[in-house]
Amino acid sequence: MGATMSRYPIELELHGRAVVVVGGGQVALRRTRGLVEAGARVTVVAPDVAGEFDELPVTVHRRRYRDGDLDGAWLAHAATDDPAVNAAVAAGAERRRIWCARADDAAASSAWTPAVARHGEVTVAVTAGGDPARASRLREAIAGALADGSLPLRRRRKRAGQAGSVALVGGGPGDPGLITVAGRRLLADADVVVADKLAPRELLSQLDPEVEVVDAGKSPHAHNLSQDQINALIVERARAGKLVVRLKGGDPYVFGRGGEEALACVRAGVPFQVVPGVTSAVAVPAYAGIPVTHRGVTQDFAVVSAHLDPTAPGAMADWDALAHGPGTLILLMAVAHLESVAAELVKRGRPARTPVAVIQDGTTPRQRVLTSTLERVAADAARHGVEPPAVVVVGDVVRLRAELARLRDQLVAA
C-alpha cells in the first residue's frame, strides 16, 4: 500500500461482533483490552499467552494460528513477533475481505489502530505516519488539553427547560496557570462567566465568543455590581438553563464572599458546586520566595483581613492575639491601613524589628516585592507607591527570601 496514499479514518461498532487477535504478548494484550472495552467478542490465538489474558472475557486458543481462524470474524489483529505469521494472518484477512491491523508493519497493514484520547463523549484518534511513539506523545498532549479545558470542549447547547447550575470557581491569584484543572474545565464549558477584578483575566480572552462574560469588576474602590446584584444575576442565568461560572480571585471562600453566593444559590434552589482555588494568602508569598511556614522558624500562620482600621469600631480581628500569636501573619486588603495595623501590632507586643514583606500584584508580570520591618513598613510602602492588591507577610519567614536569593546567586556564580 502506498505510503503517501491517505487512509480513511472510521469508527467501528464492534459490540457483539467477532474479532480475532493473533498473538499473546503485550501488544496483543493492549489491542485485546481496547476491543473488549468496545464490546467485541474476542478470540485470541497464540501458543504462549500472557497471564493477564486470563482476567479478560475472551476465548483463548493456545496454539499456532491456522487458516480458518478468521472465519466469521469482522476484524483481525496480527500482533505476533513473527512477521511470517503476521503476513499469513494479513493474507487470510485479505482473502476474506476483512480488515487486518498488523502490529509489526504499518505499511503492510490494511487497518491502523490509532492512539486514542477520550473525554466524555469526545474521542480523538491519532495516527502519525506509522510511528506509534509519536502518535502516543500527541495523544498525551491532546488528552492533557482535553482535561484542562484548553480545547474548545463546549457542551452541546442546552435544550430549553434543562436545569442550569452555578460553579463558584477559584481562579488563583493571577497567574493563569494557577487555576485548577477542574476550574479550567468548567470555564471551557461555561455559558456565562461572571468574573471578579482579581480573577485571572487572561483566561477570559480564551473563551468562545458566544460565552457571555459579565465583568463584576469588584475592587475595594469600584463596585460595578453590588453583591446582591451578583447573587441575583447568577441565580437568574442558572434558572434560564445556563452553566454559570463565577470566576473569583484566589479561593472563593477566603474573603471572597463565595459563601454568600453559595447561600443565594441554595436559597433559590439552584444547583451549585464550589471549586477551591489557590489562595493569594499562600501563593503570593510563595512566588516572592517566602514559604509561609518553615521548620525551625514557625509552625503556624494566620490569614487576616485588614480592610478595617484596627482602631475603628466594628473591627473584628483580635489584634492582641495576633500580636502575640501565630509565627507568620498574612494580611490581605491591608494597604490602606498599613500604618495603623503595623502600629497596633507593635503596640501590643510584636517586636518593631519583625521582618515584613509587601507583595503587590503577586504571581503576575507586574509583581513587586518590598521588604521592611514592622516599624518602617508603612513609610516604605508609601515611598514606593505600593497599591492594592497586595499581600503583607509579617514574621521571620520573610528572611528566607534573601536566603533563597543568596543561595541561588551562589549557584549561578559557581
Ligand SMILES: C[S@@+](CC[C@H](N)C(=O)[O-])C[C@H]1O[C@@H](n2cnc3c(N)ncnc32)[C@H](O)[C@@H]1O
Ligand atoms: C477580597 S480579597 C480575596 C482573596 C482571594 N479570595 C484569595 O483567596 O486570594 C482580595 C485581597 O487578596 C489579596 N490578593 C489577591 N490577589 C492578589 C495578588 N495577585 N497579589 C497580591 N495580593 C493579592 C489582596 O490582599 C487583595 O486585597
